[in-house]
Amino acid sequence: MAQNRNKPIKLPEGGQRPDQWGPWAMLAGAVLTTVGFLMAFLFVGPVNGAAVSGVEMIGGSMVSSKLLLSQKIFFFHMPAAMISFGALAFGCYYCVRFLMTKNQRFDTCASVCMEVALLFIVCTMITGDLWTRFEWGVWWTWDPRLTTYLILMLIIIAYFVLRSALDEPERRAVYSAVIGIIAFVDVPICYMVTRLIPSSLHPVVLREGGMTGEMGATVAVIMIGMVCVGFGLYRMRFRQVRLAQRVEAVKEALDD
Amino acid sequence: MAAKGKGAAPRKDEPAIETKKLSKAFGTRKAVDKVTLEVPRGAFLSIFGPNGAGKTTLLRMLATLSRPTSGTARLMGIDLKEDPDAARDHIGMISHNSMLYPDLTAEQNLLFYARLYGVVDPEARTLEMLEAVELKHRRLDVVRTFSRGMTQRLSIARALIHDPDVVFLDEPYSGLDPHAVDIFDDLIERQRAGRTFVMVSHDLRKGFDMCTHALVLAKGRVVAFGPKSDFVFEEFADLYRHTVGMGVS
């Protein structure tokens, strides 16, 4: 493993090369996401190029331009959802690494990953909910995906509540690592259970049709942009926490 | 199943406790920093130091309750990192917590621990220990009804139920009145034979009087260690005050 350099270090390291990329990644992410935003509205036509004037009947249901525009949310919703799960996967990986090595660095990595994951989950929830409102006409339904994301959000909030309820750093690290791993295993089960068990309450989810080339390009741009934002946030926050730990260590060393 | 006696037989020539550069750290915070010690068998080691000096952390590592980050520790010749279970047969611990279930009777508590350790004939051993701490007449009473002194006496019986070679005492006097302290000391004195004791206590005078070896820790590091004959109490107290002062600043 690249991270497992066994150097005898006195102070927690921080602010090295990858950390310096943080702001640049953020900038690139901001630019790309903005470009993607503009593309979504200007470059891609509403739903595979369809446009309606006023309200028309398509396939037996009332469709208005507003409804078609609501599809634009998808361009942000999908990348945010994928990145939040990616961040969670990284967090889980660091939790496992922490339990294996008991190295405080991995605990910091895991908690920062979880913070990024939580941020993107909240974005996913908000965009998803707006879409649900326009598409299904309700603010909330117990649809498998919505339910899973709600549960995921609650677990990650619980992760941070647990962290704040523990004072001893090592114990906090071990407990939160255990919860991180359980959360990662629990979420797919949650999705499967809510998906497989039929319930009369669920509206039928229409599968999205294939994406056109321009839709794919837009999604890709936003996706890359959001990965950059996620990475940038991760590095910057990591740097901040790490430097705070460094300051603590220096203070302690000065105490002697 | 053949009677194996005690897990791994302790080697006769090894000291009771031997540590080399034993450390416990998390991040950069070092609770115990490179402690090297050798405590002969039958000794009584008192550990002194201000709050946060790492006394309890050291004790917990030696008692296998917490894993060292680096360094080695051997107890009766058994490596604590490699085979903590073998070492646990030789370890007893008395702390300010009694480790007794308040809703069980004295007898049930001792039987529970005796069975967990696998003492042969747990009933007989329980009675023997109850007699040794003079609580036989209360054996059917629930521990919750006991006074602090009685609970602590029963705690001695619990810690010694499997006849350990090394006994750790973690602030055993907290909450005891002077009379109970005398009884406690008396009981410990009777159980001294052949056993090694390690005590953490804030009571400087008392800890110094009882010990054969003294260890002063500050910020996880050894400030002074040696047999009692190396120290004169007044000088020792000065040294201690100095280290406590260090700890406070």
Place this chain on the structure above:
Amino acid sequence: MPVSLRKPSTFQQYKTLLRKDLEQEFRTKEMLTSMGIYALLVLIVFGAALGQTTDGFNLLQAAGGLLWTLLVFTSLLGLNRSFSHEKEQGCLEGVLLVPLDRSVVFLAKATSNVLFLLVVEVIALPLFYFFFLTGQPLGSGWPLLFVPLLLGTVGMAGIGTLLSTITVNTRGKDVMLAVLFVPLTFPLLYACASATTAVIVGADGFMDVFFLSSVLAGGYDVIMVLLSWVLYDFVITA
């Protein structure tokens, strides 16, 4: 007098630990009375909540969900209690000083939690029937109810034991347990509520739903109990 030790088998140690929990409960009856009374109180709250429903309301369809609401809250109470005894006088440390496999502690505690929960269920279930379901046409397959009950109890006790070991060391432990327990057991609750409703209502083809839900609940149990068992060593030594 020399004391000889004979290393007890893991199963003997498991029995000793379990026996200790049962002896303690037998003496105080604390868990069972508090859980039992709590279950009764929740039933009364249900009574108030459902008091305004009209005849057209099909209580049968909500019964499975209500039953699981009752069980979740009751088991939360019990799980909170189960480790406070161990912590009160540092008993857990006393147990950890003994040479034993750490997962035995998990298995013994999870078993005692399952037993206490089952006893409470045996009391609460007839009461639930008495208060809400008499006169309702139960599905013919209702005795199959015990399958989701058992699966749910095992799963909740398994992961709950791990979580209560964690939360007993935190500030505000009662709330903390609920915050972790409810989202993490959500899939299990969903599956169990579905299976329970299926057998209580007994609509056409209920066996398919029942079977699927039970298999999913069982899968959750296997995965989560194994995971808790593996991770328990880290938690208990931290």
